[in-house]
Amino acid sequence: MTYDMIFTALADPRRRNILQQIATQPMSVAQLADQHNVSRPAISQHLKILTDAGLLSVTPKGTKRIYQINRDGLEPVRAYIDGFWDDALTAFQDHIINQTKD
Amino acid sequence: MTYDMIFTALADPRRRNILQQIATQPMSVAQLADQHNVSRPAISQHLKILTDAGLLSVTPKGTKRIYQINRDGLEPVRAYIDGFWDDALTAFQDHIINQTKD
DNA sequence: ACTTACCGTAAGCCATGACTTACGATATGA
DNA sequence: TCATATCGTAAGTCATGGCTTACGGTAAGT
Known part of the structure; x- marks a missing residue:
């Protein structure tokens, strides 16, 4: 459930x-x-990657395995973007400060 | 600037x-x-991919090329997640409706 | 004009990834 | 118990991706 696994x-x-x-x-x-x-099998492999990334979850139903969405799985992505936005914003503010300093 | 380019x-x-x-x-x-x-060159190639995805922009400065963040570049990702969340939500509501129907 | 600094692109190498077929494992039903 | 349905995993193949070295191209300074 790392950023790497999710983005991959x-x-x-x-x-x-x-x-x-x-x-x-x-x-x-x-x-x-x-x-x-x-x-x-190709689908199975994709599902494994999605599940390991925390985006899906499985519930066995007889011989079938029903895959469903993990609704919190995409939250780290949002957090990543938000943190990113903050970084860019503060950096932008610093840039302004440095500009006014000159 | 497709989803594919951004996520890649x-x-x-x-x-x-x-x-x-x-x-x-x-x-x-x-x-x-x-x-x-x-x-x-490895960095150059990465920068090209990031720029093509709309995440960076360049401004030549003499012989140098200064790369900076495109602050709107990550917005499509947020939109993707949001739309996704809506899909899952409405699907969940449908699921509840179907459950109460039984 | 010449040199230097800085960079993008092409070509090639090697690891990774998406796919296939083959196989084994588990749950259901007769 | 035996057959069927459904699935995960292993092994192998082929394309893709990240890296390197080599080369060419533009801007600045002398």
């Missing part, structure tokens, strides 16, 4: 697609494999 | 590091290359 997970278009799909409705692996034009 | 740019730890560094203070290429333990 979000870097792949197919994973973002899967994520959005699961966000609107929890799905099984085979269900996802049907909609995307790749093999089932 | 943010996926690399070194690029996130560079981004944060430039956020606190605009810098030249050689300056960055000194602090990171890689060659100058």
Whole structure:
């Protein structure tokens, strides 16, 4: 659940697609494999990356495994951006200060 | 400036590091290359990716090229997360509705 | 004009990543 | 118990990505 894992997970278009799909409705692996034009193991691997990043969670249902969104998973990203914004802002203020100093 | 370019740019730890560094203070290429333990061309390539993603902007200063933060560059990411949150939320509401239906 | 400083790009190398097929494991139903 | 459904993982393949060295190009100073 590091920044690295989250951003790496979000870097792949197919994973973002899967994520959005699961966000609107929890799905099984085979269900996802049907909609995307790749093999089932490929989907499984993507789901592992998304899950390890904290963006998904699983609940077994018989032989199926239903993947659903972890609604707090994207919060670190927001925090990252916010902290970033603060950095840029204070740096900008410092810049202004230095300018007025001259 | 697509989602793909932005998330790909943010996926690399070194690029996130560079981004944060430039956020606190605009810098030249050689300056960055000194602090990171890689060659100058490597930094140049990272800067190109970050710039193409809309996260940085350049202003030539003599022979130097000063890279600075584009403060609006991360806004699409926030928008992406927000839209996502909405999707998950409405889906969750639908789920509740379906549950009460049973 | 010449040298120096600073930089972007091309070409090549090597690790990483996304995909496939093959296999093994678990839960369900007859 | 046996067959079926569903899935995760291992191994191998091919494209992508980050790095290096080599080269060329522009701005400033003498």
